[in-house]
Amino acid sequence: MALLTDLYQVTMAYGYWRAGRHRVPAAAELFFRRCPFRGAFALGAGLAEGLRFLRAFRFSAADIAYLRSVLPSTTEEDFFEYLATVDASEVTISSVPEGSVVFSRVPLLQVKGPLLVVQLLETTLLCLVSYASLVATNAARFRLLAGPATKLMEMGLRRAQGPDGGLSASKYSYIGGFDCTSNVLAGKLYGIPVQGTVAHSFIMSFTSLAEVEPRVLTPLAGGEPVDLPSLAESWLPQVCELLQVSPDKVNRGELAAFVSYAISFPRNFQGLLDTYCVMRSGLPNFCAVALALNQLGYRAIGVRVDSGDLAKQSKEIRRVFRACGSRFQVPWFETISIAVSNDISEESLEDFIRERSEINVIGIGTNLVTCPLQPSLGCIYKLVKVNGFPCLKLTEDEEKMTIPGTKTVYRLYDADGHPFMDLMALEEEPAPSAGQELTVHVLGRSGEASKVTPATVETLHRTYFRDGQVCEELPSLPEVRSYAQAALGQLSPAHRRLHEPEPYPVAITEKLHLLFGELRQASL
Amino acid sequence: MALLTDLYQVTMAYGYWRAGRHRVPAAAELFFRRCPFRGAFALGAGLAEGLRFLRAFRFSAADIAYLRSVLPSTTEEDFFEYLATVDASEVTISSVPEGSVVFSRVPLLQVKGPLLVVQLLETTLLCLVSYASLVATNAARFRLLAGPATKLMEMGLRRAQGPDGGLSASKYSYIGGFDCTSNVLAGKLYGIPVQGTVAHSFIMSFTSLAEVEPRVLTPLAGGEPVDLPSLAESWLPQVCELLQVSPDKVNRGELAAFVSYAISFPRNFQGLLDTYCVMRSGLPNFCAVALALNQLGYRAIGVRVDSGDLAKQSKEIRRVFRACGSRFQVPWFETISIAVSNDISEESLEDFIRERSEINVIGIGTNLVTCPLQPSLGCIYKLVKVNGFPCLKLTEDEEKMTIPGTKTVYRLYDADGHPFMDLMALEEEPAPSAGQELTVHVLGRSGEASKVTPATVETLHRTYFRDGQVCEELPSLPEVRSYAQAALGQLSPAHRRLHEPEPYPVAITEKLHLLFGELRQASL
Known part of the structure; x- marks a missing residue:
């Protein structure tokens, strides 16, 4: 499975190794830039599969032999010997719980570890999280429309991107709120109720x-x-x-x-x-x-x-x-x-x-599993810190900029229990307190700071993987499904509605805003 | 893999078995109703994977145990014992060669065998052929646009429906005319050139x-x-x-x-x-x-x-x-x-x-692998003959009708070597001869017959699977790719162009037309 990646990840790994930078500490974030389907939210999914991948992450002898055949002939043999020793035991992953409601630009996953490994994980983590989150979100939208009483059945196997695409569709549609699937193998593997006549x-x-x-x-x-x-x-x-x-x-x-x-x-x-x-x-x-x-x-x-x-x-x-x-x-x-x-x-x-x-019962195939309104979530994975220095990507496209530094993300709730803002702070900053006024800069609203006072503050990420082990108990699939429905229920109707929803504000702290500005100046 | 199907295939299998009809001879066809992306052609793909699935088709003891847990409790135990003995050894598959140019309503695959098995294969064959053909067609369109000199690289792994979706995308994009992929595992498994920096x-x-x-x-x-x-x-x-x-x-x-x-x-x-x-x-x-x-x-x-x-x-x-x-x-x-x-x-x-x-080089990801212009080919699989009787499905939607009977399909070429019509005949009819005038009924043009004289006649399908064995040598992936490019090259520019192409006529013989009419009358 370690080979399920883009070749350039491996050529870059060689670049890092050759420069002796492969063990430099690095941090990356996985996020998306825009919520799918013109909505204001998404469901984050794919974590459990990502963790399974990390646990097994290792290049086999056959993988190494294949890589030797495709990398330039000048590649040093020692690199391949090093690659054979690489695993994810020095990687730490924190993430929103699977089935969380998530918003654009807020990291779903945070990955820390040696630069070479953090880099090598990019494509596979994107592959495991992007479609999972997309189809779970799509399913959640159908569930919101159908209301709780109507039974929703996933029946998209024949329209999916092959067998594995079909299985992913069944699993993540269930997480998003479907009741059952027609896919017998998904029933057997994941315990999802199966139906069909x-x-x-x-x-x-x-x-x-x-x-x-x-x-x-x-x-x-x-x-x-x-x-x-x-x-x-x-x-x-x-x-x-x-x-x-x-x-x-x-x-x-x-x-x-x-x-x-x-x-x-x-x-x-x-x-x-x-x-x-x-x-x-x-x-x-x-x-x-x-x-x-x-x-x-x-x-x-x-x-x-x-x-x-x-x-x-x-x-x-x-x-x-x-x-x-x-x-x-x-x-x-x-x-x-x-x-x-x-x-x-x-x-x-x-x-x-x-x-x-x-x-009473609606069977959905093509429009559920292929997500024709937006067939890709467009998740990205960016380095945010290398060797202690925050990274900034500053391109011609304003939207493609990254927010530098390793962060803690807080979800701020109002007195009615609705989340009203996600706030990204630098890791070293103290956590905001409930009931205290905060100065924040909302992304996409250039210029001035604004003041908010949360009734409750929640830390969004948990550490799921450390020292080569999954270190937080993973919920069952029905538990993930319930968690997602509860999170959607908390969302205010203005953000939850499917058409022209009110965008959910994502903000950064004053300190992060300053860092952003400094780095921007420095790289101009 | 036999469980990778819709539950209703299994409940129907029980229905057939309970009625003693499971060994009745049956024939089904796999086809699509409309060419994708508003074009006039598609590439047929997925055959080799379909054959691999057939060779291994069998329910394991664990599969049977799972099915016992999900079918109604009244299901007779003898059925599960029978199911454990079922394989594809009595199934015959004929198909267009992988990478063929194909048109709407013309069968890509023809499946013959005992009714129960023919039914059980439906979903899995659809799953293996639909996306394969869709993404190969999408790739072919990009290749037609880019011309032969520009290098096309597939880089959609992170946007695909999980790991297997990504591998399918790499493989079938290559068949459709791409030069290389960024997906290292696809390179290792399929020998596709990999690139990336x-x-x-x-x-x-x-x-x-x-x-x-x-x-x-x-x-x-x-x-x-x-x-x-x-x-x-x-x-x-x-x-x-x-x-x-x-x-x-x-x-x-x-x-x-x-x-x-x-x-x-x-x-x-x-x-x-x-x-x-x-x-x-x-x-x-x-x-x-x-x-x-x-x-x-x-x-x-x-x-x-x-x-x-x-x-x-x-x-x-x-x-x-x-x-x-x-x-x-x-x-x-x-x-x-x-x-x-x-x-x-x-x-x-x-x-x-x-x-x-x-x-000089174009890397394509999302818009190649997710096929956003049409994310599903919508292939269907219909019984055309059961126990010697041709089947007709006559519904409210005219387009959803099937063409009854087991058929031989001929591709008719003009004097310039361009195919100008696909002709479906009943299996028992004599083959049309080059240079002889034929009376045909073009589908979608209701009413009168027309006359055509082909310069060359080609039989479209070959038998690939019989007696549990693949009985025709399968070409290598580069051979399939070349075959597809050659077939696209033969297509006349009017059918090949991507925007508002001239629809390619698909016709049935006089005899098939008569059978169609009789069955239609009988079921009204």
Whole structure:
């Protein structure tokens, strides 16, 4: 895994080693410059995987042999011997807890250690944190839109960047607030609840009721097995009459598929309604099978629609469920779960709310895992201190400047318990106190200082890795998920809203501001 | 790896098994509905990984135990015993060769075998083929824009969906026409050329020439080692005079970094110019070091700029290189390679061309690997035949219909050697002959038949997997890359162009058209 990096990290490592600077103490920060999706927040994620990488960080003999083949032939052999001894045992990592709400320019991770190692970790840490945080944030946005009651299911495996991309998507969508995934391997590896029923191909594989085998189902309470195809068929004319559709238009292959599925999973019967036509075929077939099951004591659990106007169809389906429930005296029919899928985006969810849809479960794939509104978080990793000297990168692009020095970051809360500002201070500065006025310089608002008085002050980072060991207990995945939801709940609605949110202020202390100014002057 | 699928594939497998239909012969096709990025073509990729997956396809005891824990408790134990025996030994895969130019609705892969297995392969094959084809196509578009002379480097690891996403991006960008990657692990695993030099952090880690250690470099031809910092510093005033910049504004830390790098890699010296200011610091420092190296017999190989107006800067840099080459009589200075990076997109490349830039190497990350113009190819996998009967999915969305039956696909070429149409025929139909007129129905042009006469006819698919074995020799990665470039070269410019291309016609035979119509009637 140590080779999962950009070649220039290794050429630079040689540069440092050759100059005898490889063991110089250095510090780097990992952060992003702008919150994704035009929002005002992100969720920080990827820490646990980053720590796993650090623990195992080491170049194998095969890695070294490969590096020898790609570095210039003038590279000294001693370097490769040194590289074989390098690990992360002298690296210290502090980080926001996984699932934290984070803001632009505030470090997610702080890395300290010998310059060569700090440099070598750059690309891999970026790779592990960037997409994790991006997709967790995307998931959190869907959760904020959907509200707490609607069930959200991640189903993006086929749209992800290969198998591992799919697994990351499942894991970090769960952290961001999804309820379950369709990805079985993610379920096995991470313990995420998995769900999923049936696809069009199953429906299409049947052409007539004659194909249903076995045909009988034993009632829930026991007793004589009943021929389910006949029983379902006997319900069809009544259902069709109620729905005012022609029984001739109802697809018999679809009915066969539903019956067959119901016999296999009598307690978990679900229907996919849109293989042919939802209102003229899928829905009457589903109701006929569900009513037949009901006679045997079983309750159908849901339907899914995967095309067309989903909000409108959900309301029509609910109307039919109510009508069936009332006409055939099956009260639970009213509450059958309605699931939808098919290229669901944030706009789709907004539309569902506007239309007062009757949707209970939403399956999201492409627009969750590929984050099309912004497919990369653009995290960066910058040296902030080398050999005791704070570093400043001063470029043509104002936004690309770094804030020098190793820092402690404080989150300031107001009296209502909402965070209202993140404050970066130099490590050596005393911590701000609750209730005391502070002079700060908000980033992006050039010029004057402002005064703030926090009701509560929280130190944002914890030390997670030291002496080659993870030194802080890592929470379970469900704990991370709860932590993220709680943190989002604390955020004030003005910062949390998805469209045109109020930017969350990130500030630096007077002292850091002075240092920044001095270094800027010096390098001009 | 068999668990890397959606849960509903497994629940459907149980449905098939419970109904005794698991061994019914079935055929499925993998295709996409629309070419990505509003283009008229895509590159098909992912075949080799798909075949590797098939060869290993099997549920382990741990997989089965996990499935038992997530399927409904009513699932029969015999099913799990059966599942433990399932592999891909009865599956036959035919496919377009990896790196082929492909069009919408034409199957990339055709899968035949027992219904249960064909179903179980769906999600994983989609996962392995979709992103591979998408990013290869994206890379091919960049290559078409850049022309053959400009070197294209993939550097998207930090922006990909985790480590595996990064590796896929490197591999399939290379297939699509990139020259190299920065991802060292991709180099080791796939043999792709790796490149990369230095990042801002290296430059920022130096503050003065006093830090340069060791200081001496032996001339290429041998002889007394020379103090390179002093030599470079002695060039600086002359360079600054030529460039009309103040020697005081030149950052000494940057000069130290360049000198240190040059001592480490005297035959591979490259400068990253924009840590401070390209024209007032980076470029004079680079020229001073390159001129010092030249005195010792070494040639600098390149510079890179990572911010600002890249086309404009490339021209200014080239002008300076020409001026230096002429003033100091170093002719090779004129041809020093200029590399750029920083959020490069298709528009950037168009801009470089319009501006007649002097750029030689382009590094592309985010916009290559995340494919922001369309982050998912949207491949689908549909049953086309079950138990001898062709399948048709007829939904509310016209575009979501499938074309029934197992097919042979022919590519028809005109007399100039350009492909002009892909033709799907039923497997049992005789192959069309070169020079003979054919009656075809072009998809998307409803109604009448048209007549075409191909100069050459090519059968598109080959059988790659049969009896559990890969049965066709797989080309090496460079061979796949060449194949793709040749195929793109054959494509007529009207279909190849990136903006508003002429759609490439995909047609079905008269016989397939009739079958389609009959099934459509029958299911209405």
